[in-house]
Amino acid sequence: MHNVVFVLGPPGSGKGTICSKIQENLNYVHLSAGDLLRAERQREGSEYGALIESHIKNGSIVPVEITCSLLENAMNASGDAKGFLVDGFPRNEDNLQGWNKQMEGKAVVQFVLFLSCPVSICIDRCLNRGQGRTDDNEESLKKRVETYNHQTYPIIEHFEKSGLVREVKSERSIDEIYADVVNVFNAANKE
Ligand SMILES: Nc1ncnc2c1ncn2[C@@H]1O[C@H](COP(=O)(O)OP(=O)(O)O)[C@@H](O)[C@H]1O
Numbered sequence: 001m002h003n004v005v006f007v008l009g010p011p012g013s014g015k016g017t018i019c020s021k022i023q024e025n026l027n028y029v030h031l032s033a034g035d036l037l038r039a040e041r042q043r044e045g046s047e048y049g050a051l052i053e054s055h056i057k058n059g060s061i062v063p064v065e066i067t068c069s070l071l072e073n074a075m076n077a078s079g080d081a082k083g084f085l086v087d088g089f090p091r092n093e094d095n096l097q098g099w100n101k102q103m104e105g106k107a108v109v110q111f112v113l114f115l116s117c118p119v120s121i122c123i124d125r126c127l128n129r130g131q132g133r134t135d136d137n138e139e140s141l142k143k144r145v146e147t148y149n150h151q152t153y154p155i156i157e158h159f160e161k162s163g164l165v166r167e168v169k170s171e172r173s174i175d176e177i178y179a180d181v182v183n184v185f186n187a188a189n190k191e
Pocket residue numbers: 009010011012013014015016017018125126128129130170171172173174177
């Protein structure tokens with residue numbers, strides 16, 4: 001049974017940055033759904049390349065059948081760990097339903113780490129990210145924020161109803177955020 005922490009927040013809130021630090025220090029394996037999709041987009045012979053690229057450019061969400069299988073394969077291929085940081089997923093109702101269906105009996109959600117951050121700061125961070133991404137531009141970011149507000153935030157509210165959300169304010173410095181994140185993981189692993 002895989003132990004999973006979903007890491008959610010607007011684009012540029014610091015999900016990837018904070019997940020890397022957690023992976024380094026707390027024995028959780030970082031799986032960025034976005035990175036897995038970008039790798040699949042490039043994979044020789046992938047039948048999903050063009051579909052993935054159009055969703056990424058549009059800031060819309062790739063069908064869960066593709067993303068969830070990439071995540072499940074990555075978890076199964078990984079060595080032993082305390083758990084998996086599933087970064088940037090589930091992003092909408094289709095993702096949530098698809099995860100519940102495909103991962104029932106195979107994964108348990110320990111909690112949801114929600115990195116909240118004002119959108120203006122997030123957009124600035126993405127525009128300065130410098131990773132040459134096809135979606136770090138004004139046009140795509142506008143759509144990504146729209147998707148986040150209308151499709152992803154409701155997923156955070158869904159988990160909030162079962163008391164699974166741990167919010168960490170992420171407009172601060174990386175060190176300040178990470179100090180709070182360590183406390184969240186310590187508390188969760190004491191329960
Ligand atoms: N707390 C922070 N303060 C300033 N810059 C940050 C902070 N967290 C992340 N960044 C930077 O902002 C950009 C987006 O961070 P990233 O971790 O990729 O966010 P996400 O995965 O949520 O899109 C990166 O260039 C990263 O270095």
